[in-house]
Amino acid sequence: MRAFTHIGKGSPGRESHRAGASDRIPDNWHEMSIEALMGHFDRNRRVHGAPQPTVEALMYSLRGRGVKALEESATWRRLSSLSDQQVIEVGDRLQKLRPEIARPWSAEEVEVLCNIRVTK
Numbered sequence: 123m124r125a126f127t128h129i130g131k132g133s134p135g136r137e138s139h140r141a142g143a144s145d146r147i148p149d150n151w152h153e154m155s156i157e158a159l160m161g162h163f164d165r166n167r168r169v170h171g172a173p174q175p176t177v178e179a180l181m182y183s184l185r186g187r188g189v190k191a192l193e194e195s196a197t198w199r200r201l202s203s204l205s206d207q208q209v210i211e212v213g214d215r216l217q218k219l220r221p222e223i224a225r226p227w228s229a230e231e232v233e234v235l236c237n238i239r240v241t242k
């Protein structure tokens with residue numbers, strides 16, 4: 123029933139952290155472009171993920187509005203702050219929703235979620 127097991131290149135976890143992802147400002151920050159500096163912090167966020175309340179707010183919007191919620195900027199912002207592992211967990215949770223609470227997502231809908239996250 124799982125739509126996916128991995129997103130992107132490399133495996134999320136310690137390897138990425140050792141490869142240079144850091145929440146510290148780089149020593150050569152003044153020599154970096156704004157894009158490179160943003161990329162530095164984006165890698166850190168992708169490894170460590172978003173706070174749990176962000177995950178729950180995303181689940182709330184996706185559970186209530188379905189794939190249509192992916193068109194909303196707040197939903198996109200929350201989704202983009204999640205680590206790869208958190209996205210996998212959200213996808214799993216969406217597929218396991220109890221019908222009396224909300225309609226479970228199909229594997230195709232979870233794939234749309236992942237594809238939007240990767241392309242934006």
